[in-house]
Amino acid sequence: MTRKLAVLPILCAALFAAPAAWADLQFNMPRGVTPISHQIYDLHMFAFWMMVGLGVVVYGGLMWTVIFHRRSRRKKASQFHENAKVEIVWTTLPFLILVALAIPASIVLVNTQNFHNSDLKVQVTGYQWLWQYEYLDKKAEPVYGFYSRLSLASLKRMSIDPPKSPWTDPHYLWDVNHPMIVPVHKKVLLLITSGDVIHSFWVTEFGGQVDAIPGRITQWWINVQKPGIYRGVCNQICGGGHAYMPVVVVAVPQDAFYRWLAASRAGRTSGPPTMAQAKALMHGNVPLALNGASSSEKRLASEVKS
Numbered sequence: 001m002t003r004k005l006a007v008l009p010i011l012c013a014a015l016f017a018a019p020a021a022w023a024d025l026q027f028n029m030p031r032g033v034t035p036i037s038h039q040i041y042d043l044h045m046f047a048f049w050m051m052v053g054l055g056v057v058v059y060g061g062l063m064w065t066v067i068f069h070r071r072s073r074r075k076k077a078s079q080f081h082e083n084a085k086v087e088i089v090w091t092t093l094p095f096l097i098l099v100a101l102a103i104p105a106s107i108v109l110v111n112t113q114n115f116h117n118s119d120l121k122v123q124v125t126g127y128q129w130l131w132q133y134e135y136l137d138k139k140a141e142p143v144y145g146f147y148s149r150l151s152l153a154s155l156k157r158m159s160i161d162p163p164k165s166p167w168t169d170p171h172y173l174w175d176v177n178h179p180m181i182v183p184v185h186k187k188v189l190l191l192i193t194s195g196d197v198i199h200s201f202w203v204t205e206f207g208g209q210v211d212a213i214p215g216r217i218t219q220w221w222i223n224v225q226k227p228g229i230y231r232g233v234c235n236q237i238c239g240g241g242h243a244y245m246p247v248v249v250v251a252v253p254q255d256a257f258y259r260w261l262a263a264s265r266a267g268r269t270s271g272p273p274t275m276a277q278a279k280a281l282m283h284g285n286v287p288l289a290l291n292g293a294s295s296s297e298k299r300l301a302s303e304v305k306s
C-alpha cells in the first residue's frame with residue numbers, strides 16, 4: 001500500500017511539470033474571431049454561470065436536507081401542500097430564468113441573420129469533394145474564382161506514403177491547395193450552395209456552420225477581427241470523400257487583399273493563391289507582382305466593395 005502511495009507524488013510532479021500539455025488543454029468552446037462568435041461565446045458563458053448558480057442552490061439545498069434532516073436526527077417534516085406562496089414562487093422563478101436566457105439568445109439569433117450592408121460577397125459552392133470560392137461584384141456576378149481541394153501533401157501521405165504515420169504532418173487532412181482569402185475588419189457575406197449533394201461549411205473560429213444545399217443559397221456573414229489561418233471541414237456526410245474536403249480561410253490585411261484581388265482579376269498572378277502566398281499576404285507581404293496596380297485594376301478591385 002505504502003509503495004503504491006509513493007507513486008502518487010511522482011505522478012503529480014509529472015503532471016504539473018508539463019505546462020505545455022496543460023496550456024494545450026481546452027475544455028471550453030473557442031471564443032473565435034468574428035463578432036458573432038464573440039456574441040455566441042458570451043451567451044454561452046452567461047448561460048453557463050447561470051446554470052452553475054442554479055446548480056449550487058439546488059444541490060446545496062439537497063445536500064443540506066440530506067445531512068441535517070436525515071432520519072436519525074428525528075426531524076419532523078414540515079408540510080406545505082397547496083401553499084399558494086410556494087406555488088407562485090416556484091412557477092415564477094423558472095419562468096423569469098427562461099426569459100433571462102431567451103432575450104440575449106434571441107438578440108444573438110437576430111444578429112446572425114443581419115445580412116445587410118456587406119463589404120464583399122463570396123459565393124461558396126460545395127462539390128464532392130472540394131469547394132469553389134467566387135468573389136462577386138455589386139450585381140452578384142462572379143469576378144474571380146477558383147477551386148480549393150485537399151493539399152497534395154495530405155493526398156501523398158494517404159496514398160503514396162502509407163507506411164509513414166499521417167500524424168507526422170500537423171495539417172494532415174487540414175490543408176488545401178488554394179485557400180479562401182478574405183480581408184480583416186470587413187463584413188463578408190458568404191452565399192453558400194452546392195453543386196451536387198448537401199455539404200456544410202463549418203469553421204469553428206467563425207462561430208457556426210451553414211449547410212450548402214443544391215438549388216438553394218444559404219447565407220452567412222463573417223467579419224474576421226484578426227489576420228490568421230482558420231481551418232474547418234465539411235460537416236454534413238456527403239459521400240466517400242466527406243473527410244477530404246477541408247475549408248481553409250486566410251484573413252489578410254485589407255490593403256493586401258484588394259491588391260491581390262485586383263492582380264488576380266487582371267491575370268497578373270500565377271493562378272489561385274497557394275498556402276505560401278496566402279501566408280505572405282497575411283503578414284502584409286504583398287509580392288512585387290501584385291504591387292503597382294494600374295488604375296483599371298484598382299477600379300476592378302473597387303467594384304467588389306459594395
Ligand SMILES: [Cu+2]
Binds near residue numbers: 127198238
Ligand atoms: Cu461535403
